[in-house]
Structures are given as C-alpha cells and as structure tokens.
Amino acid sequence: MATRREKYAQREVALAKAYLEVNPNDADQRDRLAWWSAELGDLETAKQYAVSDKVKQFISQCETS
Amino acid sequence: MRDLLNFTFSEGYYDTGSNVNVPEGAFIAPSSNVVFDSLGRLHSFKGFSAGWNIGGDRSFVLDKNVVGFLGTPTTTGIGNMIQGVGKSLWFVGNSVPAGVTVKNLQTLTTIKIGGSNEATLSSTPQVARWNGTDYDKAIPVGLPEFSDADTPSLEFTTSATRSSGFEGLVQGSRSVRVARKRYDSISMATAASPVVESSEAGDSLIVTIPPTPNDLSADADNSWLLYFTYKGLGSTSTHKLFPLEIPERRLIPTGVGTGADDVSEDSFGNARYKVLSRHLTLQAQRKVEVEFNDNDLVLTEPSDDAFDLEACKFIAKLGNVMCGIGVGDDSTGFDVSYPNEYEAFPPDWRDWFAEVPVAVAPQEDMGYIWIGSANNLYIARWTGVTDGSAPVILEKISNLIGVIGESAMISVNGILYLLSQGAMPVAVSPDGQINTQFGVQVRNYLGANFNSNTKVGWDESSLTVIFACGTKAIGYQTAINKWTAPVTLPWPVTSIFSLNGSAYFSLFQPDNEESPAFKTRIWNAGNADDVVAWNVTSAFQFGQYGRALKDIIQVEAVISTETYVAPTPPSTNFAITFEACKNFSTTSPAVLSSNVPVTAAGSMVTVRSYAESLDYDTIAAKISGNRGGQTVHSAMYTIDVHSIERVS
Numbered sequence: 001m002a003t004r005r006e007k008y009a010q011r012e013v014a015l016a017k018a019y020l021e022v023n024p025n026d027a028d029q030r031d032r033l034a035w036w037s038a039e040l041g042d043l044e045t046a047k048q049y050a051v052s053d054k055v056k057q058f059i060s061q062c063e064t065s
Numbered sequence: 066m067r068d069l070l071n072f073t074f075s076e077g078y079y080d081t082g083s084n085v086n087v088p089e090g091a092f093i094a095p096s097s098n099v100v101f102d103s104l105g106r107l108h109s110f111k112g113f114s115a116g117w118n119i120g121g122d123r124s125f126v127l128d129k130n131v132v133g134f135l136g137t138p139t140t141t142g143i144g145n146m147i148q149g150v151g152k153s154l155w156f157v158g159n160s161v162p163a164g165v166t167v168k169n170l171q172t173l174t175t176i177k178i179g180g181s182n183e184a185t186l187s188s189t190p191q192v193a194r195w196n197g198t199d200y201d202k203a204i205p206v207g208l209p210e211f212s213d214a215d216t217p218s219l220e221f222t223t224s225a226t227r228s229s230g231f232e233g234l235v236q237g238s239r240s241v242r243v244a245r246k247r248y249d250s251i252s253m254a255t256a257a258s259p260v261v262e263s264s265e266a267g268d269s270l271i272v273t274i275p276p277t278p279n280d281l282s283a284d285a286d287n288s289w290l291l292y293f294t295y296k297g298l299g300s301t302s303t304h305k306l307f308p309l310e311i312p313e314r315r316l317i318p319t320g321v322g323t324g325a326d327d328v329s330e331d332s333f334g335n336a337r338y339k340v341l342s343r344h345l346t347l348q349a350q351r352k353v354e355v356e357f358n359d360n361d362l363v364l365t366e367p368s369d370d371a372f373d374l375e376a377c378k379f380i381a382k383l384g385n386v387m388c389g390i391g392v393g394d395d396s397t398g399f400d401v402s403y404p405n406e407y408e409a410f411p412p413d414w415r416d417w418f419a420e421v422p423v424a425v426a427p428q429e430d431m432g433y434i435w436i437g438s439a440n441n442l443y444i445a446r447w448t449g450v451t452d453g454s455a456p457v458i459l460e461k462i463s464n465l466i467g468v469i470g471e472s473a474m475i476s477v478n479g480i481l482y483l484l485s486q487g488a489m490p491v492a493v494s495p496d497g498q499i500n501t502q503f504g505v506q507v508r509n510y511l512g513a514n515f516n517s518n519t520k521v522g523w524d525e526s527s528l529t530v531i532f533a534c535g536t537k538a539i540g541y542q543t544a545i546n547k548w549t550a551p552v553t554l555p556w557p558v559t560s561i562f563s564l565n566g567s568a569y570f571s572l573f574q575p576d577n578e579e580s581p582a583f584k585t586r587i588w589n590a591g592n593a594d595d596v597v598a599w600n601v602t603s604a605f606q607f608g609q610y611g612r613a614l615k616d617i618i619q620v621e622a623v624i625s626t627e628t629y630v631a632p633t634p635p636s637t638n639f640a641i642t643f644e645a646c647k648n649f650s651t652t653s654p655a656v657l658s659s660n661v662p663v664t665a666a667g668s669m670v671t672v673r674s675y676a677e678s679l680d681y682d683t684i685a686a687k688i689s690g691n692r693g694g695q696t697v698h699s700a701m702y703t704i705d706v707h708s709i710e711r712v713s
Contacts, residue, residue, distance in 0.1 A: 004373075008205070011205060015189055019184075021162045035278060054279070
C-alpha cells in the first residue's frame with residue numbers, strides 16, 4: 001500500500017503531466033514532473049524532464065542513495 | 066348578450082394545458098418570453114445584452130467583477146472554484162487541461178495563473194496564491210508528509226565548536242522535530258531526531274533541515290519550524306516550538322534561486338539561530354545552529370497529523386476552515402481543515418454522505434453550505450466547536466429530495482432553490498421546511514424540458530430565481546410569487562452567475578463561424594443576439610356551450626414599449642398583435658387585428674374587430690409581439706355574442 005507521501009507524489013506527477021499537455025516546454029512543470037518521478041523511483045523519466053540544477057542535483061542524490 | 070373580462074395577467078404563467086383550476090388573468094402554454102415587472106405587469110423578455118466571447122461550463126464570482134470559469138469549448142469542466150484567504154484561488158473538478166480561466170469583466174482582461182492564461186483542472190484540489198497582480202502557479206492543497214529520509218539529525222556543539230555569539234544555554238538530553246510552513250499551511254512534522262546529550266555544562270545544538278520538495282511554491286513562501294524537548298526529556302515528552310521561524314531562502318546558497326537571502330542568523334530573547342551551511346537538496350548540508358532556554362520554547366506542539374487535501378469533488382470555505390466535499394475512494398467523505406490552517410487536514414475526523422455529492426450551494430455568510438446528492442439534501446453547518454470534532458457538522462435535511470444536476474441549485478439569502486431529480490422546483494429553508502407547492506404550476510414544462518444539465522441562477526434586479534436548461538429558461542419571481550413564461554435562449558446555457566445585481570448567462574454557441582465558443586450575456590437587459598418574439602395566451606375561455614355564434618370582440622389595451630436601439634430597423638417591429646384563438650388552438654387563431662403600432666411609452670390602443678368564430682367551443686385571447694421590452698399594462702376584452710340561426 002502506498003504511503004501518503006507516495007500518493008502525494010503520484011498526484012504531483014499526474015498534475016505536472018496534465019499541465020505539460022498544454023505547454024510541453026513549461027520548465028517549472030518539467031521540473032515538478034522530474035522531482036516527483038524521482039521520488040517514485042522513475043529516474044529515467046526524471047532525467048528526461050529535469051531542467052533546473054536543484055532537480056538535477058536531487059536526481060543525482062537519488063541515483064547514489 | 067355581452068361578456069366583459071379585464072385581463073390584467075395578475076396570476077402569471079401556468080402550464081396545466083387546460084383552463085381547469087387556472088385562475089382568470091393567468092396565461093398558459095404555449096406562452097413564451099414574457100417576464101413581469103415589480104408591479105406584476107408583464108412585459109416581453111428584453112433579450113440579452115451585448116456581451117463577451119467568454120464563458121465556461123461552470124462560473125463563479127470571485128471578486129469585484131472577477132469571474133472564474135471551468136471548462137473549455139471542447140471539454141466540459143465540472144467542479145467548483147472559490148476565493149480563499151488572501152484572495153487565493155482554489156479550484157477542483159474533473160480532468161481538463163487549460164480548463165480554468167479567470168476574467169475581469171470590467172477590464173475584459175484575463176488574470177493570469179502562474180504566467181499562463183489558463184490552469185489545468187484536476188480532481189486534485191489546487192490553490193494559487195494572489196501576488197497583488199495575478200496568481201502564482203497553482204499547487205496542490207496541502208503539504209506532503211515527510212519521508213523517513215527527512216528525519217533531522219541533531220548534535221551538540223562543544224565550547225570549542227560553538228559559534229561566536231552563542232553562550233551554551235542548552236543542556237541535558239534533547240530531540241528535535243521539524244515542520245515546514247508554507248503560507249496557509251503547515252506540514253506534518255518529521256519524526257523525532259535521535260536523542261543527543263550534552264557533554265558539557267551547556268552547549269548549542271546543530272540541526273539539519275530537510276530539502277524543500279519541488280511543489281512549485283516560491284522559496285520565499287516557505288519557512289521551517291523547530292520543536293525541541295525540554296532539558297533531560299530526550300524524545301519521551303512533547304516537543305515545544307522554538308520561537309524563531311527559519312526562512313527557506315536562508316538555507317539556499319546565496320546567489321542561487323530567486324529567494325536566496327544573505328542573512329543567516331536571528332535571535333529573539335535568549336533564543337538564537339545561525340545558518341552554518343546551505344544547500345538546495347542535501348539535508349546534511351542544510352545545517353542550523355540553535356540555542357535557547359527551556360522557557361524560550363513556545364507551548365505549541367507540532368502538527369504531527371496535518372494531511373494534505375485528497376482528491377475531491379468540491380471545496381468550500383466556512384468560517385476559518387476549508388472543507389473538502391466528496392473525498393475518499395467512494396467520493397462520499399467530508400473533510401474539514403484545522404481552523405486557520407486551510408491546507409492542513411486532520412486524519413482522525415471525517416464525516417460521510419450517504420451517496421456521492423452532486424451539487425454545492427455555499428451560504429458562508431450565514432454559516433452553512435447546502436450539499437445535494439441524488440436522493441439526499443444536507444447542510445454543512447458551522448458550530449465553532451473543536452473539542453474532539455471539526456467545527457463543522459453535517460446535518461441531513463431530507464432523504465426524499467435530491468438535486469437533478471451539478472449546477473441545479475442556488476442559495477439565495479439563505480433559502481435553497483433547486484430542481485429535484487423529479488424536475489420539481491423546490492425551496493428549502495435552513496430549518497428544514499420544504500416548499501414544493503410553488504412549482505406545481507410549471508411542473509409539466511420543467512418535466513418535459515429540464516434534465517441534469519439544468520442551471521439555477523439568481524437575478525437580483527428582478528428578484529428572480531432562474532431555472533435554465535439548453536435553450537429554455539423560466540423564472541420564479543420571488544417578490545411577486547409569479548412564474549415568468551418560458552424564455553427562449555439564443556444558444557444553450559452552460560452556467561449562470563450573479564454579478565452587480567444581474568444574472569449573467571454563459572452560453573455555448575456550437576455553430577460559431579470560427580469555432581465553437583462561449584458567450585456571456587446579461588439576462589433581460591438588451592436586444593442582442595436573440596429572438597425576443599413573445600406571446601401570451603389567456604387561460605380564460607369564452608363559450609363552452611358549443612353554440613353556433615358569430616361574435617364581435619373588442620379589445621382595449623394599455624401597452625407601451627421601451628426605447629429600442631436597433632441592430633435592425635425598428636420601424637417594422639414596433640407592433641403588438643391581438644388575436645382570438647378558436648377552440649384553444651393557437652395555431653389557427655382568428656385574427657382580431659395585427660401590427661398595432663406602439664410608438665411611445667404609455668400608448669393606449671383600442672382594437673375592435675370581428676372574430677371568425679362560427680361553431681366555436683371556446684375563444685381564448687392571444688397577444689404577441691416580436692420586440693423586447695414591450696409592456697402590456699392591461700387588456701380588456703368585450704365580446705358581443707350574436708346568435709345566428711343556422712340554415713340546415
């Protein structure tokens with residue numbers, strides 16, 4: 001059973017994808033999708049969408065942890 | 066023999082389809098496009114104002130002249146939208162990309178949300194903060210709980226490692242919990258840190274702060290709260306609040322990000338903190354040194370049970386809490402936030418509806434919200450009591466009356482008006498008194514034409530509750546207890562909102578030349594975009610004895626018209642036609658006179674004419690026109706009845 005954190009992350013991913021349907025180049029939404037995908041363990045998607053240094057740093061930490 | 070009838074339309078519209086039990090002076094089907102003024106005199110529906118090429122499937126007045134819309138011309142939006150504290154924008158609904166827009170109807174401008182003209186509608190409730198000009202990016206309501214990895218570390222300094230300015234006030238075994246604060250909300254606190262014990266008589270503490278997850282909130286909107294146990298209590302006792310908030314921007318490396326701050330320390334009394342190292346994402350690098358005396362700690366415990374708001378159907382503000390309506394796996398739950406923390410929801414309190422809520426009608430100013438489902442009607446009522454409960458309780462008003470659709474109810478000065486599942490108009494007072502009698506005279510019309518797409522709105526200028534569905538509308542005028550005749554709309558209605566004393570209709574034009582589009586128009590305010598052809602047919606009927614008669618009918622009427630600004634030349638249109646209908650057939654009326662000119666307000670027109678009424682059973686009166694704002698003050702029919710012997 002998913003934790004509340006995981007459920008929250010799933011909602012963030014779904015929202016970010018919905019926003020990106022309208023504007024695929026929205027950097028904030030790409031970062032949002034990347035961050036929460038990384039939290040859910042989907043590092044491939046995370047790396048594909050990450051834009052900012054903060055999110056890229058976070059993904060690197062997830063990879064090494 | 067002479068019959069005389071003063072026909073003053075005092076009884077309004079009935080749709081019984083027969084004159085049985087219909088009072089004289091009433092008019093009946095197929096009358097259309099007629100409303101009453103405040104004195105009960107009928108006038109033709111003025112039509113809609115010239116308006117705007119905007120609108121939505123749901124519309125909500127948010128602020129002065131500011132209206133929010135849900136839905137797009139291609140995807141229907143459902144759900145709702147409110148203005149919360151600090152003019153923040155809250156919305157929830159179905160999944161519609163670009164399905165949320167906010168317009169200023171005075172300046173005809175779009176108010177941006179996160180720099181875009183639209184936001185995405187979703188079953189995840191979202192909130193967008195007002196920044197003084199427009200809205201920030203919309204983010205989910207409530208903060209995520211912390212993960213295990215966010216548990217802070219805690220260590221004592223020594224006199225050798227303590228920063229200058231710190232005196233070494235902290236003693237004994239301690240633990241810390243950390244909570245994130247984001248303007249309207251506070252997160253669930255982290256787990257308690259491992260217990261540490263000072264090795265010297267007095268030291269300061271070094272705490273690590275978890276990274277802020279990427280939820281699109283601004284760094285400047287985030288800060289951190291620390292909670293410590295008293296001296297010697299380790300983690301076995303409650304944690305109390307350190308009196309200083311630590312802004313997130315002070316934990317971000319200077320020069321990185323828009324919220325970075327080069328200030329690194331602060332103090333309050335004996336409490337003091339200093340940021341030792343900064344990092345965007347590495348908790349181990351986000352170090353803060355703190356010290357305090359136990360009596361500096363505030364007697365506030367961490368909100369360790371603050372949850373975010375789950376997916377729901379509607380949101381509503383009541384008192385100083387936010388309500389989630391239709392939460393949970395079955396969409397039948399009712400959640401209430403902590404007082405004054407509108408994004409923080411306790412996990413140990415949830416009330417339930419018997420079935421999925423269908424519609425919401427807020428009456429926050431009176432302390433309650435109407436909530437309707439398919440077969441039940443509820444009030445969520447403010448109590449203010451928080452001891453072991455939420456300050457809002459659910460009270461079932463009826464288990465016999467449900468609402469026909471999502472927009473099919475409105476609360477007007479405390480009274481709920483709705484269209485029931487059975488297409489009956491219902492009025493309910495907050496003490497549970499239910500009135501279904503006022504709608505009996507129009508039930509045939511509503512039952513035949515109204516469905517789950519029904520919209521119920523309010524026009525303050527005429528004190529009318531409007532029921533609309535598709536291109537049909539009818540109003541109940543509360544001041545004079547009269548129904549209007551059915552009004553024909555130029556396009557199907559998608560939503561109704563009340564603004565500046567008038568009802569505004571959002572309409573959908575499917576055959577727009579460029580593409581399907583919304584239109585917003587003001588009810589009964591102009592002559593644009595529509596056909597205002599109107600007619601009234603009397604409920605009274607002469608005859609009934611099947612006599613072979615030839616009658617002379619005279620009509621004396623007082624009629625007037627408002628000044629009309631043309632889109633089309635008015636010269637051919639300023640006319641009212643009087644007819645007599647044989648055997649109650651409005652399709653083949655006996656014309657008394659037609660095209661009676663009405664050129665000035667207060668005109669009195671007298672018509673005298675034969676009615677071809679041989680072999681009639683009955684004769685009813687019909688009056689019609691094709692322009693908005695024409696008023697019939699009264700009409701008096703005098704009938705000279707002449708018997709003619711037939712030649713067999």
